[in-house]
Amino acid sequence: MSILEITGTRERDDPAARVDWRLVPAAIVVWAAALLGLLVDWRCAALVGAAGFVVGVAVLARRAGRHSVWRRWIRRGAGWSLLLCGLASIAPLTLTLREAREDPLRAPAAAGSAAHLRVSISERPRPVFASGFGGRQGGVQAVVLSAQVRHARVADREVDSDGRVLLVAPAEKWADLLPGHEVEADGLLTSARPGELTVAALRVRGPPRVINEAPVWQRVADRLRDGLRAASGVLSPESAGLLPALVVGDTDSLPRRVIEEFRTTGMSHLLAVSGTNLAIVCVAVLLLLRAFRVGPRGAAVGSGLALVGFVVLAGPEPSVLRAGAMAAVGLIALALGRQRMALPALAASVIVLVLFDPALAVDFGFALSVLATGGLVLVAPRWADSLAARGMPRGIAEALAVPAAAHVVTAPVVAGMSGQVSVIAVLANLLAAPVVAPATVLGVLAALCAPVAPWLAEALVHLAGPEVWWLIMVGRHGAAVPGAAFDWPGGWWGGLLLMVLTVVTLAALRNRKLRVIVAAALTGLLIVLIPVRVIAPDWPPDGWTVAACDVGQGDAIVVATGERGSAVVVDTGPEAAPVAGCLGRLGVSDVPLLVLSHLHADHIGGLTAVLADRRVAAVAVGPVRAPEWAWHQVRGEAARAGVPVVQLGGGQRLSWPGLSIDVLGPAERVSYVDGEVTGTEINNGSLVLRAQTGAGSVLLTGDVELLAQAELLSSGVDLTADVLKVPHHGSRYTAPEFLAAIRPKIALISSGAGNRYGHPSPATVGQLTSGGAAVYRTDTGGDTAVVPGDTGPRAVARGSPRAPPR
Known part of the structure; x- marks a missing residue:
């Protein structure tokens, strides 16, 4: 039995069966009414509903016509469905939207x-x-x-x-x-x-x-989910976080690095309860019942009961109910024994769900579920047939067609939602597909066993461990592929643009004469769209000494020690994936010291990734142990990794074969170690380091603001440096006198594109450039490395190597 036969999307008895489209126009009317009613004005829902009503009346009015096509559509109920759904859009749907828009709150x-x-x-x-x-x-x-x-x-x-x-x-x-x-x-x-x-x-x-x-069923389901989380603790931290996410969409313990890697590789749908989860459970029950010679309808009923149970386990909330409705489409098709019923079932579920909860009309997850199910019903069987007709074995053809169809039909929504298009998604999902089903089934069984037999639950989790590890490796190595994803205009217009391009491309590929032209055009687009930084210049540049990682709105500075693969890391950015990717590109495997300049989120967020993937000798902090939650987090993560936490203070000197670091601050007045302090106080308590490298001196200033800058100036320490890591992402709280005392040739600003703080400040950038510094920003140039030059240090930006410094 093939994949598409199991899910009810392949017609076994009637190859000539045709898809039944009669409910699709009605579903489009309801969806469009809710969509425009929410995005534009609630009155638009009434207008769309009225248009659907009029079209429905017009279709019914052709009852006496001579065209057989019209008579068939009338008999199949297209006219009545349009008429009734038009009325539903005018009355309950519009009233719901109006009440929400005019709510007195x-x-x-x-x-x-x-x-x-x-x-x-x-x-x-x-x-x-x-x-x-x-x-x-x-x-x-x-x-x-x-x-x-x-x-x-x-x-x-x-x-x-x-x-x-x-x-x-x-x-x-x-x-x-x-x-x-x-x-x-x-x-x-x-x-x-x-x-x-x-x-x-x-x-x-x-x-x-x-x-x-x-309700009691919610409490029971919560106990089962807690049991799954507890049982998953026998695995490594990343695997322990992924298994509950894979089974019931629980991402609370999943490291941010894994989430980002799954997003880049187009596998993020595995981290939420979707029709895939429910279909896997239902198919497992179906195959079990078939093994006991239960008929198709009996097997479908049994799978339906499993579907209800899984919805309760995952939590009967709108997102899960949506996924359940999409999974039920395949079961209905299976019970009726006809592929042609799958599309009417899908359209009916859209109508019922949107009328029940109009907010789903603007929900990206809802659109993804509908499109993915539609791709499985309409596109995958045809593509599988086409590949099989060209001599490919049926099993391989379907294994390729299913993820390819799902990716193609959902790519516009994903692009509009995330602002990027993954070019590795089909391959990544193809590699992941064989282990998703066993890992999900084993996870569900572990959740059911956990309250009564924890030892059995842990044994089942151990069996799921290799599958979960494989998924993590697919995501990690896929995200590391150069050009795995490229930027795309976000929002509705970006998604619409990609949809148009996809439709035009697929239509052109159906014409033999146009295939060569389309193939050449796609090759040209790939050459243009693959970022220049992937192919030139080579990264990292030879002899790099300092690198500012592009970690978004945060800091992560890497200083080479002179030993191969070894570097001191100062701060880790706000999230795991960016700093891990930067260190990987730089080839850093050994970290003799990981310095956290201060404990704000945008400087410690990637700590777990550095501790997990590299040999770290020690984590160094300053005297400020606030915010308290961050201090507890740093100590906990270091303890779990078996890495000691040490404190640095002014006057200390650290050295390696090709690097020496002097600790210049904070001033001795900073003596508090915990408790509630302001953000400015925490910033002013940042560790300030002056490093001597093969490319010259480098001043690393954390997020020091005006008070700490003034104290450094009055302390008499040597602040001059060839390279300055500009304080606080280039904020306006940077004194001109402080910059003048440093006199940098190169200024590195680590900030996130389009950040809400306005970093870097135009005034600060202007002061730096007027003082003769070449300013390099990670938000515009990406990772930036400093290398020795004939007349002093020079910087190379990975993202835009030919762009002049600002």
């Missing part, structure tokens, strides 16, 4: 008012990582919860709202809530993002006050 949210809400939690808490909330990094410091308002009070005034709200809350206590919990919360209201059904967001203060417990 929107006005106080726009004013930023304090509020007291009683809400019912709709979805499991989603973690917020470091760089996106309050400057915290590593682990889960905050969570986001979707909820429905039951009662609202703003400034001692009752507000009659039953709208949908988003809660941004501390992870402590809030992370333990489940769908169905009814809680009270206080906080500050903020406006919801446009184009959503959410009416307001609430930044919560304090723990939740629980009014009602979650």
Whole structure:
């Protein structure tokens, strides 16, 4: 039995069966009505619905016509489905959108008012990582919860709202809530993002006050998920985090590095509950029932029960219900024994889901599920047939056709969502496909066994370990391929552009005369689109001594020690993947000292990646042990890696064969080690290092601001340097006198493209250039290395090597 036969997408008894399109126009009307109603104005939903109604009436009016095609469409219900879905868009859908748009909670949210809400939690808490909330990094410091308002009070005034709200809350206590919990919360209201059904967001203060417990099935499912997480602890940290993500979409313990690598290789769909998860479980049950000679309809019913159970395990929330509906499409086709029923089932699920929850119309995950299922139903069988007709074995043809079809039809949505297109996604998913099913099934069995037989659950997890390790290796090595993904315009227009190009390309490939032209054009585009930095210049440049890694809005500086593969690393950026990639490109395998200039999120976020993948002798910190959560995190990660934590102070000198480092600061006045301090105090407590390298002297300044700069100037230490790592990403809090004392020839600014802080400041860049420094920025030039030159150090930017310094 082939893959497509198992999933019900291949017609076995009637090869000439034709796809039934009659519900597709109605589904498009409902989806378009909700989409435009949310993105433009709620009245658009009524207009689209009216248009669908009129078209439906027109189709029905042709009942007496002589054209057999029209009569067949009428008999099949295309006209009635358009008419009814048009009415549904005019009435309940439009009213829902209007109520959300005119919800009385929107006005106080726009004013930023304090509020007291009683809400019912709709979805499991989603973690917020470091760089996106309050400057915290590593682990889960905050969570986001979707909820429905039951009662609202703003400034001692009752507000009659039953709208949908988003809660941004501390992870402590809030992370333990489940769908169905009814809680009270206080906080500050903020406006919801446009184009959503959410009416307001609430930044919560304090723990939740629980009014009602979650339903029993939610508590049982939560216990099973906890059991899976506990059992997964027998694996390595990355594998232990990936298995729950693969099975039930639980990414709380998954390192950010793995998440980024999966995104680059087009495998991020494996980290969320999707139709794939449910289909795997259902097919496993189906094959078991078939082995016991249960008929197709009985097997489909058994698989349907497994589907319901898995939805409860993963959490019956909108995203999971969406995936369940998509997986049910294949089961319906299987039960009816006809491929042609798969598309009507898909269209019907779109209609029901969007009418039930109009917010799905603008949800990227919903679009991905629909398109992927449509690709499996419509595109994959044809491609598999075409490959088989050319002599390829059927199994191999289907193994290639399924991921290729899924990638092609979903690529426009992925491009619009992420702003990049993966050119390695099909190959990566093809390599991953053989182990996804066994790992998922073993994970589900482990979750079921964990509460009653933890030893058996751990044994099952051990069996899943090699499969999970293989997935991590596919993602890691795929992301390391030069040009694995290239930038693409984001948003709706970027996705639409790629969709048009994809359709035109596929249409042209059907014409024999155009295939050669299309192949030549695609080859030319690949040559143009592959970043120049992949092929020139060679990276890293020979003799590099210092490199500023492009880690986004953060710092990661690498200083060569003069020994092959060895370098001192100063700060690790906000996330794991960028610093790991930079060190890999530089060929750094040994880190005799990893310095954290201070403990802000954008400097310590990639610590785990450096500790996990390289030999690190010690982690060095300054006297400031704040924020407290970050200090605990650094100590914990170092302890798990078996690496000691040491403290550096002014006056110390460190040396290696080709490198010496003097610790210039912070000043002795910085004596506090923990507790609550301001961000400016933490910045001013940064370690300041002066390194002597083969290319000259380098001053590394962390994020020191005006006070610390003034103290360094008054201390009398030698600040002159050939190369300056500009303080605080080039912020405006940089004194001209400080820059004048350094007199750098090269200034390195580490900042993220389009960051919300306005870094680097034009005034700071102007002061540097007017002082004779060549300014290199990671947000425009990528990784930047300093090498010895005939007349002093020179810099080479990996991202734009031919761009002149600014």
